Amino acid sequence: MPGPKKLDPSSSPRALLGAELRYARERAGMTQEALGAPLFVSGAFIGQLEAGTRRMQREYAVKLDEILGTAGFFGRNCDAATKSKYPDHFAAAAEAEAIATAIKEYAPQLIPGLLQTRAYARAVFYAYQPTATDDVIDQLVEARLERAKLLSDPTTPLFWGVLDEATLRRQVGDTTVMAKALGHVADLMRRRRIIVQVLPFHAGAHAAMGGGLKLMSFSDAPPLAYLQGAGSGQLLDDPASVSQHELAYDLLGADALSPRESLALIEQLAEDYDHETQQP
Template identity: 65%
Template sequence: MRHAREKSGLSQEELGARLFVSGSFIGQLESGTRRMQPEYARLLDDVLGTEDFFRRNCGASAKSKYPEHFAEAAEAEATATEIREYAPLLIPGLLQTPAYTRAVCRAYQPTAPDDVIEALVTARMERTQLLDDPTEPLLWVVLDEAALRRSTGGRQVMAEALDHVVALVRRNRIIVQVLPFESGAHAALEGAIKLMDFDNAPPLAYFEGVGMGRLEDDPSTVRYQRQTYDLLSACALPPQNSLALIESMAQDYAHEERH
């Protein structure tokens, strides 16, 4: 895409104007941070004179193991250098265990065949391989206490899930803070926050609802979400206190399961 744009003598901003998007959006398409959508593929072929190149290849690249509303965000996540996330109700996907993921997916799709659920579990576990790298991406998570108190999958599953988070923290692989109930009202009462930074592309914010999601690159929107995240971090427990709380809750779940 970059080659075709430069061959046409267009800057990212000029090409963006013809597609009715920002120049930064063009940069994200070129770097692979954003997924090519059919409507942009058609316009690119017309503007850049590439016959049906982008239309043909858009169909092949659109295939994904992830739900449609999350596919673009998952691909962006894989290239991010820093990820900051506030999780109000669930342990984030990158920190989940197979059993926890299975319980979540089954709750979302109670009548789905087992093979469908297992395919979703496999896809999510593949995402967690991002953390196999010892240093990148930086992952900083603010976990609401509600995500820890909700017994997703039962007490044994929760004990295992929290032990897994503890292990990642103790390996110095992630930063986790707990936002306790006693913090009261906070800046993100309306929902989750996910922020992603990249080496060669503008930062993104991801918004998700029930069966829907979207990536946002508008600078003012991303700036506002980053400020909101900073406020949450300021209200949350320090990392060491958060670790102690998660360890204590994991032990409580395990003890209650035994008795």
């Protein structure tokens, strides 16, 4: 029987690596739980590696080669599967996001990356890195817009966002940038491509005061939660932790305006920004 082929980094390295792991595990007659035990990880973690929702770290790759007798395959190809154009703290979340069937995101300060326009994203990155060259900013913007192509499909993934009112009122770039940014969100809502609710200031204290939250669901793997801070992020797969953040998101939705009310507010603010742009 021919051995597994070397990964092509230009295709989907993580997905291919996961498929090879599933093949090798089943060939060895092992369950996910049995394979996870010597690595001190759960069977669910092995399932996430196989589904491509988790990165395979080198320490795991080497151990898997030993257990499954794969002659160094995972160790050799691990680097290809972990290369990313995203910052280290966000890379795993971005790659999981790309294969998610549903994404729920609470945005406390900025319009979510998947919904940003080019000009808005550029203003954000200049604020993050005020001394960066135009080439660096261009690369960051293009990577963000590439992520946004997820919404090019008319139905998948489901995107449901809860935007704090601050995301609408905090001026990123000039008023023209804001008018077009909010207009873009409103257009996606009107086309029924996304669901968005606005969490108004008068809602007061809420269940996600600590920062941004992203929940991701998959067709063949357990859900993940991603917590984002300033230049940092944490991807969680523990079922109890994920359930806790799912509840927090549900509570946010209960406190937020309805999608219809949210659309009206977003469009009104877009008009306000546009009106300011036209003032002499």
